[in-house]
Each structure stands twice: as C-alpha cells, then as structure tokens.
Amino acid sequence: MNNALIIGQYVPSNSFIHRLDPRTKIVIIFFFVIFVFFANSVASYGLLTLFSISSALATKIKLSFIIKGLTPVWILIIFTFILHLIVTKEGEVLFEVFSYPIFSGAVILGAAIALRFFLLILVTSLLTLTTTPIEITDAIEHILQPLNRIKFPVHELALMMSISLRFIPTLMQETEKISKAQASRGVDFKTGPMKDRIQAIVPLLVPLFISAFKRAEELAMAMEARGYQGGDGRTKLRELKIERRDWLTFFGFALVILSLFLTRS
Amino acid sequence: MKKVFIAFRNVSFRYGEEYPWALKNISFEIFSDEWIAIIGHNGSGKSTIAKLINGLLLPQEGEIIVDGMPVNEETIWDIRKSVGMVFQNPDNQFVGTTVRDDVAFGLENRGIAREEMIQRINDSLDAVGMTDYILHEPHRLSGGQKQRVAIASILAISPEVIILDEATAMLDPKGRHEIMNTVNEVKNKHHLALVAITHDLNEITQADRVIVMSEGEVWLESNPRDVFSRKEELQQIGLDIPFIAKLADDLSSIGVPIKNQPLNHEELLIELWKYHSKM
Ligand SMILES: Nc1ncnc2c1ncn2[C@@H]1O[C@H](COP(=O)(O)OP(=O)(O)OP(=O)(O)O)[C@@H](O)[C@H]1O
Ligand SMILES: [Mg+2]
Numbered sequence: 001m002n003n004a005l006i007i008g009q010y011v012p013s014n015s016f017i018h019r020l021d022p023r024t025k026i027v028i029i030f031f032f033v034i035f036v037f038f039a040n041s042v043a044s045y046g047l048l049t050l051f052s053i054s055s056a057l058a059t060k061i062k063l064s065f066i067i068k069g070l071t072p073v074w075i076l077i078i079f080t081f082i083l084h085l086i087v088t089k090e091g092e093v094l095f096e097v098f099s100y101p102i103f104s105g106a107v108i109l110g111a112a113i114a115l116r117f118f119l120l121i122l123v124t125s126l127l128t129l130t131t132t133p134i135e136i137t138d139a140i141e142h143i144l145q146p147l148n149r150i151k152f153p154v155h156e157l158a159l160m161m162s163i164s165l166r167f168i169p170t171l172m173q174e175t176e177k178i179s180k181a182q183a184s185r186g187v188d189f190k191t192g193p194m195k196d197r198i199q200a201i202v203p204l205l206v207p208l209f210i211s212a213f214k215r216a217e218e219l220a221m222a223m224e225a226r227g228y229q230g231g232d233g234r235t236k237l238r239e240l241k242i243e244r245r246d247w248l249t250f251f252g253f254a255l256v257i258l259s260l261f262l263t264r265s
Numbered sequence: 266m267k268k269v270f271i272a273f274r275n276v277s278f279r280y281g282e283e284y285p286w287a288l289k290n291i292s293f294e295i296f297s298d299e300w301i302a303i304i305g306h307n308g309s310g311k312s313t314i315a316k317l318i319n320g321l322l323l324p325q326e327g328e329i330i331v332d333g334m335p336v337n338e339e340t341i342w343d344i345r346k347s348v349g350m351v352f353q354n355p356d357n358q359f360v361g362t363t364v365r366d367d368v369a370f371g372l373e374n375r376g377i378a379r380e381e382m383i384q385r386i387n388d389s390l391d392a393v394g395m396t397d398y399i400l401h402e403p404h405r406l407s408g409g410q411k412q413r414v415a416i417a418s419i420l421a422i423s424p425e426v427i428i429l430d431e432a433t434a435m436l437d438p439k440g441r442h443e444i445m446n447t448v449n450e451v452k453n454k455h456h457l458a459l460v461a462i463t464h465d466l467n468e469i470t471q472a473d474r475v476i477v478m479s480e481g482e483v484w485l486e487s488n489p490r491d492v493f494s495r496k497e498e499l500q501q502i503g504l505d506i507p508f509i510a511k512l513a514d515d516l517s518s519i520g521v522p523i524k525n526q527p528l529n530h531e532e533l534l535i536e537l538w539k540y541h542s543k544m
Contacts, residue, residue, distance in 0.1 A: 053385045058339035166362045168387050169404035221321055221361035225350045226418070229342060235376050237369035237383070 009069070011129050015060040016245065022139035024246040025127050028253050032123050035257055036116050045115055051256050052119050058202035066125070066173030073121050077114045080202045137161045138238055155231030163219070171212060191210050232240050269330075270297040270458050271318060271542060276327035278313060287313045289481045290327070297425065300452065300459045302469040305399035305478030311462045312353065314478075315430045316462070316525035319348040332425065336493070346375065349424030355411035359403045364395060364414050367403070371422045384509035389421040390414075392447050416444060417479070420451055425459040427451075433468075445471070466499070467507045470528040477502075494526045509533055 012018075032048075039045050056066055089106025127136070141158035148154050172193070179189060184204050189200050271294065278288040288310045295301050303311050316322045317329055320341035332347055334340040339542050342515065347369075352358045361367030366388055372382045388398045393413040403411060412435050419427055433441040445461075447469070452459045461472065475492045477485040479502040485492065492499070496506050496514060509527055513536075517523045521540060527533035 068319055134366075162362055163360065165358070166403065169402065170356065171512065173404060198494060218352070218357035219360065221316070223360055223370075225319055225321055225345060225348075225352075226358075226360070226371040227342070227345050227422075228370070231376065233376045234373050235379060236373060237366060237379065237386075239379065 009128065010132050011059075011061050011230055013060050013130070015058060015130070017055065017059045017126065019245065020130075020249060021240055021242050021246045022131045022135040023142055024238060024242070024249055025131060026136070026139050026143065028121055028249065029127055031257070033120060035260060036119055038260060038264065039112075039116070041263055041265040044260050044265075045112065047256065047259055048209075049115070049261055052122050054082060055126060056122060059126060061129055066122070066129070070121060070125065073118075077117050081110040081114040081172070084113060102156055133165045134238070137165065138240055142197070143241060155234075159231075167215070172216075174211060175204065175208055179204050267296045267298075268333060269294050270299075271295040271460075272313075273317075274328045274330070274331040276317065276324045276329060278317060278322060278324045278326075287481050288317075288324075291481075291483050292327075293455070293486060295426075295458055295460065295485060296300075297458050298456045299474065300449070300461065300472045302472035302475045303460060303462045303478060304464060304466065304469055304475060304504065305326065305484070306464060306491075309478040310481040311464075311478055312430050315350060315428050315460070315462060318346050318428060319350055325397055346422075347425040349419035349422055349426070350428040351412070351415045351419055351430060353431045353434070355387050355404070355408055355432075355435065357496055359411055362402060364401050364406070365399045366389070366428060367414055368418045368421050370388075371418050375422060385421045385423075389417040392420055392451070393417045393444060409437065409440060412436060413440075413444065416448065420448075424457065426460065427508065428460040428462070430462045431464070434463075441468075464511070464520075466504060477504075489528060490526045493528060 032051075036048060052147055053063075056063055084099075085102055085106045088106035088109050089101075089103055090109070091103045093101040094104050094107065095102055131139075137158050140161070141154055144152070144154045144157070147181075181190065187200050187203055189197060189204075191197075271453045273291055273293050274291055275290050276288060277286055277290050279286045291310075291314075303314060304313050313322065315334065317324055317336070318331060321527070322339075323336065329336040330343045331340075334344060336344060350523050359367050360370045368386045368389060369382055372385060377385070386399075387396070387497060390399060393416050395410065395413050395417060398406065398414075400411065412432055414431070416432060422507055429448070433444055437445060441497065445468075448459065452456065461468065463469065469489050472489055475485075475487055475489055477487075477492060477499075484496070493507075493510050496510060500506055509529060513523045513527050513533055516537075521537070523533075525536060527536055
C-alpha cells in the first residue's frame, strides 16, 4: 500500500497544516494553481518551489514518502519534458541525439513546464494528505454557500458526498465478500483469457448493484425516520472556525504572491 | 391515568396493488409509559407496523393515531419528532461518517444547539457503552456495536416512544441484557412507551403486554405469562418455545406440579424449590 499513489490519501498528524481550516487550504491552493502560471523567471520559479517544499515539510509527513507516492506522476512529468525536447524548436542547437537536434529553448521550456506540473501536483496532494475527506466536504459546503441563492442544492451535494464517503468502505467490504462467495462457487476472476475474466465480473456486479440499491432505499427510510427534512433549520455538529493561524497563513501567502510579481522578468 | 399514545383502528396495509395484504384489519392500543412486545414469525408484519407508526408507510384502510394526531402527510414530521425508531439492519441506518456524527444526525435534524448536542452525544454513547468508539467509522464496528450506536442515537433525541425493530438481534446475551436495562431505565425515568419487536420469545418476559402477530393479523394480545402458557399454538404459528417453558412443560408432564408459568430460570427454581420443600 505504501508505494501506491498517495493522491487522495489522508495521513493523520497534528502539524500546523493539518490544523488549518480546510477552507484556508482550499482557497490558497486554488490561487496557487492560478499563480503558478505567472512564474516566468528562475527567481520566481525558485520562490514557488521554496513555498511548496516548505509547505510539504510543514505537514510533518516525510518528504520521501510524498515524493515516492507521486511515482506515477513522475513518469508523466518526464514524458512531458521529453515531448518538449522533441517538438520545441527555439534557441540554438545544444547537441544532437542520433542526429536529432535538441534546442536550448526546448530544454528551458521543458524544464519549466515539468517543474510547474510537479509543483501543482505536490501542492494539491498536500490538501488531501492533511485534510480528511469529511473536512473537505464541509469546506466545499461553506465555500459554495453563495450558490444557494441561485437555487443550487449545496447542502444536498455535501450530504451526497459525505454519504458516499461513509459507504465506500462498506461497499468495498461487500465486493470482497461477494467475490469470495462467487469464487467458492467456482467463478474464476484471476486466470483465463481476458474475455472470460471480464465475463466473470458480471456475477460480481449484479449482486453488488442490487444490494447497493437496497441499502440506498433503507438508508433513505432511516434518514426520514430520524427526522431529516432537507437542509433548512438544521444545526451542525462539525463546525469550521477561521483562527489566527489561518489569518497568518493568508498573510504569508499574500507575501509570497507579492514577491512572485516582484521576481517576474 | 393511562393515556393512549398509539392507536391502530382497523388498519389494513399492502405494499402495492399487486401484493397481498401485509396487515389485515388490525386494531390495538399502546399506552404511554408501557412496554409492549410485538412478536411473530418472519413476514408476519411486525416491521410494517413499526413503519406505519411514524408514517414511513401510510395505510390504505383504517386509521392510526399517534400522540393524539392522525398519521398523515401533514403530521408525520411532528410525529417523527416524538418517535424514535431503530431498524433491523444496523448498517443501513448509519448515516454519519463516524459514530459521533451518526448520533448527531438526528439532533442536527431537530435543530439542537451545538453545545447541547455534544452533551447529549456524550451521555447517550456513555449509556450504551460506546464512548471509546466515538471517532470510529462504521466499517470498523461490529454489527452489535452498530446496533448500540443506533440505540444511542435514539436515546439522544429523547423521544416519547422508542420502537426497537429487532434492534438487539446482533448483541450477545449479556450485551442485550445491558442494553435493554439501559433502555428500560430511560423509559422509566422519562415515562416513555417502548415497543420492542422480536421473534424471540425469550425477549418478551419483561414486557407489560404482548401482541402476537401471525400472517398479518393480531393473533393474540395478552401478558407474557399467558403467552408462554400457549406452547402448542405458538409452535403452530412458527415461533420457537424457550427452553425454560419446554422444561416446565416436561416437568409437569411427569407429575411435578408447576402452578405459575415460569418466565425465566429464577422463577422455575422457585417453583421447584417450593415443590421440594413440600415433599
Ligand atoms: N418493500 C416491500 N415490498 C413488498 N412487500 C414487502 C415489502 N416489505 C415487506 N413486504 C412483505 O410484507 C409482509 C410483512 O413484512 P414485514 O417486514 O412487516 O415482516 P416482519 O414481521 O418484520 O418479518 P421479519 O421477522 O422477517 O422482520 C411480508 O410478507 C413481506 O414479504
Ligand atoms: Mg421485520
């Protein structure tokens, strides 16, 4: 599990970043994603890299764990870099690979794009690494609140997300149970030609769907019985609070953005 | 004075035109402050009765009164505020992502203030012995633990009637005993009505009154002792006779006089001990 993709995985800790309000993190990441595209000099890229790496360090999650967790993304980053080397034809020819000319502009552009890509993935994965899915759900509900005025079902969306989060492990357990039950009846999921293996999925999916629908029906009934009538007039147990550390973070981030514009060429 | 809290008047219900009647012209009353057990074989209509009480289903014929209000589209939300119901399957009534959030769900729906919510969550989890699991997700709980949480959620909303639809089926005998004692304490303290649905005759012994269902009809309405004494008939409608009742029967058939139908071990012991001291 350790080497699997870490995007979407939560790593519990008590770091400064973990304790930030999820809204703070989402807003900052949103603006970071925009401002990454403004960097155009070595200094500005250096600044953003410094910001990203120090944020990653501040999570108290081992940097090597994060970097290793991004392995599939690395492949993509290297691929983009190589693609740029091949297609971009700017600047002077640096050297030739198998009589194919590599231009200096290609190296610079490729490196810049690859770095940009890396920073984006790193910073966005910090969100899910330090924030539980339910916190993210709460934050989204708060941030989208203004959309309520145009009748966008914000509360329902958030409820839907939290119910999905609650049932994902349950349905995974169920999938495992059904696949074991079917395997004991002789259904073979692991060997044989592709066509047979795909067909073997059917006796897995059908009972899974039936049970999911049954669950949904019973859950809806239980929710009604427990007095659920939609979002109006509801109070909330989980509350989000913007604290001093959030203001400090916003302030620090504003400084970074300001310096970004000063270091642009 | 006894107050009628729930009344069924000639109620018939079916799940759809093409289905047979699940309940056929049933009538009964449940008083506030009363512990009533509803017992019957699988498919006899017990869960259907429970869902009719808080308006999750509405009857095609007859009338249901809860807390002085007829159950219909306009009154169901008021009625649901005073009816706390625990369903058969603990997994599919667990709404929250953690134990704490799940107990909070009913409180949030009622618009309870946050401070009071926290207080009530802690108290009710404490009552069912689940305090240590407050931050656990449902997939890390056993079936019995989920049932405890479901009962805690009901205790937290302090309803006027608690309906338990085989809500302790997954607990071990000791756990069931503890939980039923907790529920009973709450019931006595707040003068609630308790409707305990089961198909296990062992669970009716503490009830004030028993409604025996068979094939969608009220087959008998009586006290536990009387129900226990009708062994053959109960067996015919598909219920299992508890060991103690069978033992008492066998004893009397070989000439040991058992006057009072014993409901549990202790009562049988008393009978035997009296008999012995008379010899
Ligand atoms: N959703 C449904 N749609 C159609 N028929 C149903 C539905 N739910 C229950 N029934 C039928 O209604 C009858 C009564 O069911 P009910 O669930 O009330 O029984 P029960 O006494 O609670 O049984 P159990 O002990 O198994 O829980 C049964 O014959 C059942 O098949
Ligand atoms: Mg039932």
